[in-house]
Amino acid sequence: MVKKYTEAYFSRDSFTAGKALTPPKLSHSFANDWIKDGGKLILLRDQLGHNSIETTQQYTNLSLKEREKVMS
Numbered sequence: 098m099v100k101k102y103t104e105a106y107f108s109r110d111s112f113t114a115g116k117a118l119t120p121p122k123l124s125h126s127f128a129n130d131w132i133k134d135g136g137k138l139i140l141l142r143d144q145l146g147h148n149s150i151e152t153t154q155q156y157t158n159l160s161l162k163e164r165e166k167v168m169s
């Protein structure tokens with residue numbers, strides 16, 4: 098399903114033509130937006146279906162300062 102809609106969206110624009118959108122990229126974007134909008138890390142873990150916070154943290158791509166703020 099992701100491939101179908103990626104091809105439909107990205108094929109319209111020559112700048113984005115040939116770029117791939119994948120489920121992991123969607124997860125990373127979702128995780129970053131969730132945290133930056135003040136979402137709780139534990140709830141994000143549940144939304145992403147992870148068993149550990151460490152796995153969830155890998156999806157957020159936050160700076161050290163941002164991570165410290167979230168963890169506090």
